[in-house]
Amino acid sequence: MIETLLSLDYEPFILSFKLASLTTMILFVISLPLSWYLSQTSSRIKPFIEALTALPIVLPPSVLGFYILVALSQNSPIGAFFENVFGVELVFSFTGLVVASCFYSLPFMVQPLQSGFESLNKNMLEASYISGKSRVETIFRVALPNIKPALLTALIVTFAHTVGEFGVVLMVGGSIDGETKVASVAIYEMVETMDYSMAHVYSLIMIVMSFTVLLSVYSFNKHHNKKFGL
Amino acid sequence: MIRIDIKKELQGSKAEMNLEISLEIKEGSFVALSGESGSGKTTLLRILAGLEISEGSIEVHEEIWQDSSFVKETQKRQIGFVFQEYALFENMSVLQNLLFVSKDKKLASHLLEITDLTQLKDRVPNTLSGGQKQRVSLCRAMMNRPKLLLMDEPLSALDMDMRNRLQKEILLLHKEFGTTTIFVSHDPSEMYKLADRVIVLSQGKVIKDGSVKEILRQTQGSQKFSFRGELLEIIQADVVFIAVVSIGQQIVEVVLDEKEMKKFRVGDEVQVSTKAFAPTLSLV
Numbered sequence: 001m002i003e004t005l006l007s008l009d010y011e012p013f014i015l016s017f018k019l020a021s022l023t024t025m026i027l028f029v030i031s032l033p034l035s036w037y038l039s040q041t042s043s044r045i046k047p048f049i050e051a052l053t054a055l056p057i058v059l060p061p062s063v064l065g066f067y068i069l070v071a072l073s074q075n076s077p078i079g080a081f082f083e084n085v086f087g088v089e090l091v092f093s094f095t096g097l098v099v100a101s102c103f104y105s106l107p108f109m110v111q112p113l114q115s116g117f118e119s120l121n122k123n124m125l126e127a128s129y130i131s132g133k134s135r136v137e138t139i140f141r142v143a144l145p146n147i148k149p150a151l152l153t154a155l156i157v158t159f160a161h162t163v164g165e166f167g168v169v170l171m172v173g174g175s176i177d178g179e180t181k182v183a184s185v186a187i188y189e190m191v192e193t194m195d196y197s198m199a200h201v202y203s204l205i206m207i208v209m210s211f212t213v214l215l216s217v218y219s220f221n222k223h224h225n226k227k228f229g230l
Numbered sequence: 231m232i233r234i235d236i237k238k239e240l241q242g243s244k245a246e247m248n249l250e251i252s253l254e255i256k257e258g259s260f261v262a263l264s265g266e267s268g269s270g271k272t273t274l275l276r277i278l279a280g281l282e283i284s285e286g287s288i289e290v291h292e293e294i295w296q297d298s299s300f301v302k303e304t305q306k307r308q309i310g311f312v313f314q315e316y317a318l319f320e321n322m323s324v325l326q327n328l329l330f331v332s333k334d335k336k337l338a339s340h341l342l343e344i345t346d347l348t349q350l351k352d353r354v355p356n357t358l359s360g361g362q363k364q365r366v367s368l369c370r371a372m373m374n375r376p377k378l379l380l381m382d383e384p385l386s387a388l389d390m391d392m393r394n395r396l397q398k399e400i401l402l403l404h405k406e407f408g409t410t411t412i413f414v415s416h417d418p419s420e421m422y423k424l425a426d427r428v429i430v431l432s433q434g435k436v437i438k439d440g441s442v443k444e445i446l447r448q449t450q451g452s453q454k455f456s457f458r459g460e461l462l463e464i465i466q467a468d469v470v471f472i473a474v475v476s477i478g479q480q481i482v483e484v485v486l487d488e489k490e491m492k493k494f495r496v497g498d499e500v501q502v503s504t505k506a507f508a509p510t511l512s513l514v
Contacts, residue, residue, distance in 0.1 A: 123317035126281055129304045130311045131331040131374060141330070145321035 004201060011178055012186035013205070019094070019182060020162040023101040024109075027158055030102070031109040036139060038110070039117035054107050061104070061167025068100045068172050092174045097182075100172040101162050109158045116150025117143060149221040156217045160210055231257060232378065232410060236277055236286035236296075240270060240434060249273055249284070249434035255427075257291060260404055261412045262425035262442075269431040271414045275380045278412070279311055280304035290377055310371030310409070312381040316363040318355040324366050325351040331373035341369040344406075345399050361392035365399065372403060381413035385420065397423050418446050456503030457482075461494055475502055 034053070038046060056064055072090035073079045082088045082095075090096040120143060128138040144151060166184040173180030175189060183206060190199040232255040240249050249270040255261055263271045276282040280295070281304060288295040295302045319327050324347060328338040342348045345365040355363055364384060371379060384400075385393045401424060404411060415421050421428055421442060428445040430438035438445050459477035464486070466472075471491040473484045484502060486494075494500065 121315070121317055123313045123315060124319060126279075126304075127311065127313065127317045127370070128319070128330075129281075130279060130307075130309055131370075132305045132308070133330075134305065142319055142321070146319075 008201065012181055012183040012202075015094075015178070015180075016163045016182040016184070019097055019101060020159045022098050023105055023162045024155055024159045026098070026102055027105060027109040028155065031106065031113055031154070032139070035110045035113035036117055036143070038114045053110050056104050057107050061165070062171060064104060065100070065168040065171030068103060068168065072096055072099065072172070091172060092176060092180060094173075094179050097169060097173045097180055100168050101165060104165055104168045105158050105162050108161045109154050112150045112154035112157065113147075116147030116154075119150075120146055149224050152217055152220060156213055160213055163206075164210070231255070231289075231291070233287070233289040234274075234278070236274075236284045236288065238273065238277065238282070238284035240273060247434045251431075251434075251436060253429070253436070253439075255410065255412070257410055258408045259410060259427055260425050262421040262428045263412055263414045263431065264416060264421065264428060265431035265437075270434040271431055272382055274431070275311075275382050275412065275414065278378065279309055279380055280307055293377075308374055308377050310374050310376035310379040312364070312367050312371050312379075312384045312413075314383040314387060316355070316360075316367045318363055318366055318370070320355050323352050323354055324358075327355070327366055327370050328373050331370055332375075334373065337373060337375075338369075341372055341403075344402060345369055361388050361396065364388065364392075364396060368396070368400065368403070372407065372409075375407070376409055379409045379411040379413075381411065383414050383416070386416065393417075393420065400424060422446055456501050458499065458501050461496055461498045461500050463496060464491060464494065473500075475500055477502065 034049075038050060069091060070076060071078050072082075074083055074089070074091075079090050082090050088095050090099060124146070125138055125142060128142045129135075133141070163182075164184065166188065169180070169182055170185055170188070173182075173185075175181045175185050181189075183202060187199050187202045187206070190196070190202065232253075234251055234253045234255070236249070236251055238249045240247050247270075251270075251274055263274065265271055273282060277284045278288065278295075280302060283301065284296075285298075287297040290307075293302075294300065295307060319330060322330060325338060325342070328341065329335065339348070342351055345368065347362065347365055347369065350358065350362060355366065358366065364387075368384070371381075381400075385396055388396065397420060403409075404424075413424070415424075425442050428438070428440065428442050429436055430445065457477045459475040459482065461473055462476050462481070463474040464471050465474065469488075471486045471488065473486050473491075473494065475482045475484060482502060
């Protein structure tokens with residue numbers, strides 16, 4: 001057992017985690033202003049933006065993957081721009097995977113943050129403005145510290161969801177060793193080539209890690225709520 | 231001097247109404263704002279704080295806060311605001327709540343001392359009682375050294391003892407800092423103790439404006455005393471009727487004859503007064 005674990009090729013896992021970490025970081029930066037805006041606005045376009053952000057939850061990954069593929073290919077303006085200006089090819093590359101994952105996991109970051117912000121006492125935020133603090137300072141010093149469980153949920157679920165993605169990754173990234181072959185794709189290939197024993201090992205590792213992560217989130221939230229008498 | 235001349239369309243409790251307020255308030259005065267719910271008191275406070283937009287102009291101590299082309303941001307108005315439900319920063323200790331507003335540690339510890347909170351300075355808001363929270367909120371508002379202190383029913387969620395205590399502390403702070411203050415209240419005794427002017431709103435308009443004594447003393451003409459209350463019940467007792475009236479926390483019974491009785495219905499707002507006999511006051 002230990003021998004199997006030691007001799008295992010961990011590259012797909014490392015790639016998965018690298019992808020998930022980068023995606024989570026980028027999405028946090030994008031989602032923070034977006035979810036704040038959605039939580040505070042009563043604009044008529046709010047439902048429109050909300051529906052758009054939630055689309056990746058309901059769309060088949062193949063649909064999402066297909067359009068991302070089209071949008072990022074060298075034949076599209078976006079793909080051509082990246083190719084010409086930065087010399088980066090977006091399809092079948094790690095960079096392309098990061099871009100695709102950001103679309104795919106967006107709702108998992110935005111929704112918990114938005115509902116966290118919405119649950120805050122509006123008067124508390126106003127008290128911060130009255131104290132002379134700007135919106136940005138209010139977000140970082142009052143809003144975020146008061147929605148720690150939602151913040152943690154957003155970060156962890158985005159991370160876990162990106163690790164678990166398969167369809168989009170396969171369509172946009174393919175399966176290039178050390179570049180786009182993440183854990184989920186590797187398992188798919190093992191099953192395809194009927195290497196069931198390795199598929200078991202990889203899958204078990206995924207299950208154990210995912211469970212541990214989720215367990216720690218729920219434990220933290222329970223502990224946190226108890227501490228603040230919620 | 232504070233000059234307010236504002237207009238705003240509101241979705242009132244009954245129908246749409248226009249909030250139309252034109253007021254001048256002297257520097258250093260303590261104004262009580264009263265009126266039924268939905269009359270626009272809170273909205274007026276929020277407009278003064280810059281939390282809601284309105285048409286018209288606001289000028290505070292020679293400084294324009296709002297006119298037809300300009301609205302000063304809430305952040306720059308240098309005000310204090312005490313919310314009914316405290317609105318403390320839950321993630322910070324009592325002292326941190328104060329220092330968040332301004333880094334003036336001396337002022338913070340002075341305020342905590344006046345309000346007897348020094349021992350609680352490292353506690354987080356969730357572990358405090360309602361009265362303690364509201365004292366923290368009051369101190370936090372004063373940390374801004376506000377030009378205008380706004381309080382939206384600051385004491386209505388507290389019990390009688392705590393109210394009395396906070397009233398004293400509010401008065402103490404007002405004397406020390408001389409801050410121009412507007413507070414919303416429904417409690418006549420509270421207004422009497424704290425305010426030097428009472429403004430009553432109804433349906434978005436000022437309907438009464440005057441000194442505390444003018445507005446709050448309800449007796450007219452030759453009446454010796456008079457109290458307002460709600461008629462709770464009319465009981466028939468042989469040939470007379472007894473009206474049970476609730477005044478403040480007390481229940482009073484008044485005898486009526488049949489003709490008088492017909493004028494009243496249970497739930498009416500009534501006034502109990504006497505003309506012929508001088509009331510006597512004795513200690514209870």
